[in-house]
Amino acid sequence: MPKTILYxxxxxxxxxxxxxxxxxxxxxxxxxxxxDVLLASALALVLLAVPMALIxxxxxxxxxxxxxxxRIEMNFIHNWYSLxxxxxxxxxxxxxxxxxxxxxRIMKIRxxxxxxxxxxxxxxxxxxxxxxASAAELGFGFFQYFIHPNRQTVHDRIAxxxxxxERPVRPGSGDQRTSITEPRPQGSGPCATx
Numbered sequence: 001m002p003k004t005i006l007y008x009x010x011x012x013x014x015x016x017x018x019x020x021x022x023x024x025x026x027x028x029x030x031x032x033x034x035x036d037v038l039l040a041s042a043l044a045l046v047l048l049a050v051p052m053a054l055i056x057x058x059x060x061x062x063x064x065x066x067x068x069x070x071r072i073e074m075n076f077i078h079n080w081y082s083l084x085x086x087x088x089x090x091x092x093x094x095x096x097x098x099x100x101x102x103x104x105r106i107m108k109i110r111x112x113x114x115x116x117x118x119x120x121x122x123x124x125x126x127x128x129x130x131x132x133a134s135a136a137e138l139g140f141g142f143f144q145y146f147i148h149p150n151r152q153t154v155h156d157r158i159a160x161x162x163x164x165x166e167r168p169v170r171p172g173s174g175d176q177r178t179s180i181t182e183p184r185p186q187g188s189g190p191c192a193t194x
Contacts, residue, residue, distance in 0.1 A: 011115050023151045024109035024163040030142075035103030040089045083132075091128035095121050108167045114160045123159050130155025 093101040099111040113119050134141030134154040141154030
C-alpha cells in the first residue's frame with residue numbers, strides 16, 4: 001500500500017507574519033520601475049562609453065575594430081547581452097538592497113518573499129527574469145495587479161513575492177502596521193477569528 005503524503009504548510013508562519021501589511025500601489029510600483037529603467041539605461045551608457053572611448057583613442061584598437069566592424073547596441077529583445085545585463089542589473093540591485101532597488105527606495109516600497117525572511121539571490125534573479133513574462137502579451141502580466149487579491153503581477157507569482165508599502169499609514173485609516181517588522185496586534189486583520 002502506498003504511503004499517504006500529506007500537505008505540509010511549512011510556510012504558514014511566514015504567511016501569518018505578512019498578514020495585514022499594506023501592499024504597494026500600482027502607481028508607486030510603476031514609478032519605481034520607471035526610475036530603475038532610467039538608472040539601468042544610464043549605467044549601460046556609461047559602461048558602453050568606456051570601451052567606445054578606448055577604441056576611438058587607442059590606435060591598436062582602432063585597427064582591430066576596423067577589421068571586425070564591431071557594433072554594440074542595447075536592444076533588450078534582439079541580443080543576449082542586453083537581456084543578461086537587464087536580468088543581472090535588476091536581480092543584483094534587488095538582492096543587494098534586500099528587496100529595494102533605488103526606485104523602490106525613492107517610492108518607499110519593498111519586495112518581500114512569501115517564503116523567507118530575506119530574499120535569496122535566486123528569488124531576485126527569478127523575479128528579474130519574470131519581468132519578461134509580465135511584459136509578454138502587451139504587458140498584461142503587469143496589469144494582473146488589478147485582478148489578483150494580493151496585488152501580485154506575473155513576476156511576483158513566479159518568484160513568490162509581494163510588494164509592500166513602507167510609507168506610514170495615516171491615523172484613523174484602519175491598520176496601523178507599516179512594515180513586517182512591527183508585530184500585528186492579536187485578533188486584528190482580515191484573517192482574525194471572532
